[in-house]
Amino acid sequence: MKKILQDKSFRLSALLTTIFIGTGIVFLFLGLTDYSYVLFVLLPIVLGIAIGSMKFRKYALISAIVTTILLLILIYIPGLSGVICIVMAVALVAPLIALGYVIMRLIKRYSQIKDTNKLSVLVIPLIPFLIAAPVEHFFKVDKEEIIEVSSSRIYDYTPEQVFEAIKSVDTLDAPKPFLLKLDLPIPIKCVLEKEEVGAKRICYFKGGRLSNADFGGGTITERVTAYEPGKLLKMDVIDYTLVGRNWLGFKEAIYYFEAVAGGKCKMTRVTTYTSILSPRFYWEPMERLGVEQEHEYVLSNLELDLERKFKKK
Template sequence: MNAILKDKSFQLSIILTIIFIGTGIVFLFLGLVDYSWILFGLLPVVLGIAIGTMKIRKYALWGTIITTILLLITIYIPGLSGVICIVMAIGLVIPFIFLGYVITILVKRYNLIKGTNKLSVLFLPLIPFLIAAPTEHFLKKEKETIIEVKTEKIFNYSPNQVYDAIKSVDTLDAEKPFLLKLDLPIPTKCVLEKEEVGALRTCYFKGGRLSNADFGAGTITERVTEIERGKVLKMDVIDYNLIGRKWLGFKQAIYYFEPVGNGSCKLIRITTYTSVLTPRFYWEPMEKLGVKQEHDYVFNNLEKDLKTKYGK
């Protein structure tokens, strides 16, 4: 291990990684890059190209991978991101670093470029990112994707009973799905001020088990747009401040109460959210799973409350 730490290529790769990944993080803070292919794809590829261009690269790739992981983990410490998002980002960024590295090695094999350890040359691959990031950010018009997640469950209670139990919830405390046991925000209570159109319903959250003390805490405030006991509770989200998840937004929350069977109710929960993360094929399945597990947690608590109140 000491030999690795003393290796010049290992040390140089750490410097390059801090500069490349650090530039991406700074661009995020300055609003000069989107959560897109440019950040998650182009930046790690050009970093891999820079590492592959090094004249001596015995431990360089390892230095880059280790430093990248450590830098992404540091984003978690101040509550800027969660464990799940960091793991997902690592799973996307590391393969692209390796891709850039392999491309350069193949090009060098055919003597199209020569290896170098000059920092002035190794910084050159960063230029495409410096140009592409702000260009995409300021020219891209459609930054958000709107997604709908629907969950259904049948409760052996009447629609009116289910409605009365879900409209306001003093305390949510039930079996938590897997992602909520990590660091997804956990709803603790929801308060509906009045049963009328225009009324506000506020849901309060706390951080998950692996979160920082206040990470994930916050509120979602909804305005009722349609309400009828035992039939529908429809709300537009007018404000949310779940710490650390600036790439997700919320637009609408709907509950439909449909009578089924002998006095039972099929509850349909629909959440409409927005996301700026791309590539969509990579991020969307996890986003939907997270929302779905939030639904499951609320439904688990609802089942418990109904049993406590009505004894079935």
Template sequence: MNPCPKFLIWSLGIRVWGDSLDIRYSEVKHSYIQFTHHMKKEFVISIIISLTFLSLGFALLHYEQIGYGLSFFVFLPFALGYILGKSTTKTISLWGLIISLAIFFILLLAGGLEGMVCVLMAMPLIIIAIALGAFVKSMIKKYRNSDKQDNLIKSSVLPFCLFLTFSFIETELTKHEQFVIEVKSEIILPYSPLDVYETIKSVDTLDAEKPFLMKLDLPIPQKCILEEEKVGGLRTCYFEGGQIVEKITELEKGKILKMDVIGYQLTGRKWLGFKEAIYLFDELDNGGTKMTRITTYTSELNPRFYWRPLEKIGIEQEHEYVFSNLKKDLKNKHGG
């Protein structure tokens, strides 16, 4: 029997098998290139959408067209998470969102529009809202069992329109409502009430150990100058990022120093206002003093259950810094 036909058949089989591998390799390579291109496209689009949403939202906020409420801090990031949760490569799109957030916050800080503390305090709320939006969309896709690819740009139009609608409605209903909050701190000092009063009424230089938030960028008081020691007199406290001007409304040496805030300027904190500053001096049985510092401020931030504890921490750290400097000054003046 002639072996040539068998050899030819075997050779042709190898060639056909090899050609089949080449075709499959080409198909895989083409699919990979398409997938990579699609990933890059979605990554870029996610950055564009995120920066557009964040920038327009903050512009409306900065120019007081909308308020610091649920629409900005919750619905806007929720909408972004929901939109980018639509993408076929969700992880890539969410990375694009993370990079966009980083760029956005860096620009806010560099431009002096907001401080580091404000940004850090807002981050948990924003991240939770984004994650919730992405989770809701993933659940909807899972329930519908749909692998249909969504056009991210087209799918972002409706959520942004809803954001604008909710923001304007919320602003109209609240009318930039300001919440008035009082924060009280106390300290026991082994000095007479008059000594404590004389030391705190006017401070040439504040220099003490800074609490954690001040090491970031919470406003640091540098000095407080009392112009006239009488009702109607002005006391100006200077900060690294501005100043607060106070007018004395009640004064009894060693008893009470009560002041209304008549002017303030602090970097990037339009949502925060100051109304009143009070020092109370109570003599103790041992001759020492319990000094109470009361700050009354206003805030436009919502939701209150989230922001109020954070605001309280910030004010208390300001008090802590002033108390630390006061103890140092009293020790330098009177010993002990």
């Protein structure tokens, strides 16, 4: 290990990675780039190209990936990102760094471009990111994707009873799905101020097991737009303060109640959220899974609440 750390290519690659990835992080803080293809695809590829241009490359690629991971962990420490997001970002970025490296090596194989260890030359591939990031940020119109996720469960209670149990929840204490145990914000209670259209319903969250401090905690404030006991509870999200997830937004929460055979109720929970993360094909499946697992937690807790409130003899 000591030999690797002392290797010139390892140290130069670590410096390059810090410059490239650090620039991306700074641009995010300054509002000069989005959580987009430019950040997650273009930046790691040009970093790989820069590393592939180095004269000595023995441990360069390893150094780039290790340094990237360390930099992303630094984002986690103050609660600016979560474990799941960091793992997914590494899984996306690391192969693209390697791709950029391979691209540059192939170019060099069939051209007369010379290897170099001059930092002033090695940072030239960063220029496309420096141009593309603010251009995309300031000129791209449709940044948000609107996604709807629904989950259903049948309860051995009437629609009116299920409605009564879900409209306001004192304590959520059901077994937690995996992602909630790991890092996702965990709902702990929801309070409905009045039983009428226009009333506010506030849901409180705490951070998951691996969340540092209050990361992932906060509130979601909803305004009731439809209140039909035993049929429909519909709310617009008017404010949310979930810490560390500024790439996600929330628009609407709906509960549908449907009577089914045997005096039972089928309840469907619908969450409409927004996301500015791209590429969508990569991030959306995990987003949906996260929402579905929060649904699972709420629906499982509802089963416990129904048993406590309306236990059948």
